Amino acid sequence: MTDAAAAVEPGRQILTCEELTEEQVEAVLGLLDEAARADGTSAVSEQGRLQLRGGPRPGIKHFLLTEGGRLAGYAQLEDTDPVEAPAAELVVHPALRGRGHGRALGSALLAETGKRIRVWAHGGKSAARHLAQVLGLTLFRELRQLRRPLGPEAPELPSPALPAGVTIRTFVPGADDAAWLTANAAAFAHHPEQGSLTQRDLDDRMAQPWFDPKGFFLAERDGALVGFHWTKIHDAEQLGEVYVVGVLPGAQGGGLGKALTAVGLRHLAAAGLPTAMLYVDADNPAALAVYEGLGFSTHEVDLMYRTES
Template identity: 75%
Template sequence: MTDAATPPTRSLETLDALTPEQTEAVTQLLAEAARTDGQPAVSEQGRLQLRGGPREGVRHLLLLSGGELVGYAQLEDTDPVEAPAGELVVHPAHRGRGHGRVLGQALLAATGKRLRVWAHGGHAAARHLAQLLGLTLFRELRQMRRSLDPSAFAEPVLPPGVTIRSFVPGQDDEAWLRVNAEAFAHHPEQGSLTQRDLDDRMAEPWFDPAGFFLAFRDGELIGFHWTKVHAQEQLGEVYVVGVRPGAQGGGLGKALTTIGLRHLAAAGLPTVMLYVDADNKAAVSVYERLGFSTYETDLMYRTES
């Protein structure tokens, strides 16, 4: 007979890929945590990387207690310059028992104490865990929102010679990936997207090429605005706006943003959101002038080394 006071046995598995059953268990854990916390604890990229087999540089950490999945962490080591990036979550019913610290210490051990970790929403418990792990605040990512009204956005003014059309899957993939990489060469997550990453997103239920706008000049792609709709929340998103270097400064970014906002407003969505780095003062200022204000903030912590 087992003593009822004996704590369940805790074990940690580190895997290069998850089985369908493991993927389902992690997905359910993430859903329970999101209902409690008000936002996902793992980014969209991290959620996409749960399935589809092994991915270079990506590892999954499963924390079990008494055979039950109580925590999950993901480690991505694909950036040639920056430290590996991690995300972690503990099931709401199993918090306050040291599971988060175990996952955090496992991430530190796996990276030789060279680590960046996201705390989505910046909750107090996440800030406390970062302190326990010896991590310092490194980056703030703002989620900004504004209401949508079709009459609130004037007709966009495009630079001379620029035309707009929607993205065509299979036809525009290569050109978009190239311009995206050029536009976000300074951005480790967005600028490194691959064909597999694009395919993952195009396979998602939310993907709609009609809301993916491309700007051309003389037949060459120079900018884009990819919008997204969170149907369950009735929330639009400025998913990503990019302008190719050399085409910036002529008002194309503002015009593309406006085109996407008008599209989302015409769809009857009441609110739109976007993400922007807090230290990107120029972009924050542009979005504030467009009526956006900060809704919540995601925090990234890192080791000093």
């Protein structure tokens, strides 16, 4: 743990560390919860939350901004992509905004990365867009959250039409880990955030209260994994999520993705959930067409900004 920055103004300090104490973790989670209640969306992704615990992780740094000894802001930097610039997420306590804390955190991130960075603005709030402009960042990615009703009054879900020779079963923890990680890497070779998941990342998710292998569907042909649909249930919000759908390159183009999506949606509907959600990049028209054809529409957007250098 190192003190990366002296007080940037009286009463404000930024501490940079590669590992958080349990007390720091709880303080950050409390800050994230307060911000989510005020903003209606989480400022830090699921992956970012998982990376708070479990000791140091390669490429991960935490920035704790305090004012008068109180945690006023938090940022997380992930420098694991061999090609893309480091990615960051940041948040300021709702009661302590308008004091320059966001700019201070952003400046610390820019200094840490040599002004080569990507920053998420979850929910696309106007304040986040303004901060991006102040920091000299430009918009380059839009991630849409789509939603679809699942209740009795919702449009009927299609029956899964599986390609010839394909069967569906559910994931078996331990037995299917390695095969799924290999399949996930192949299906998302173009998408480093998803395609680079490791056994540790999978273990982190399987340890969460929401994990249920009965909602994790594997598609096989001749005993080989060719696709998957991992669903997730958000109990508090009563939301079912199309968490990740992947089809291996050799099995694409035959309707397997749509069939797997239908399998998962039927599972979520059978669980009594009134709404399903998913995330998709705005520049993926093929996926958008599939999901809109299944009754999804845009609910909100997450924006990513980056430096030009």
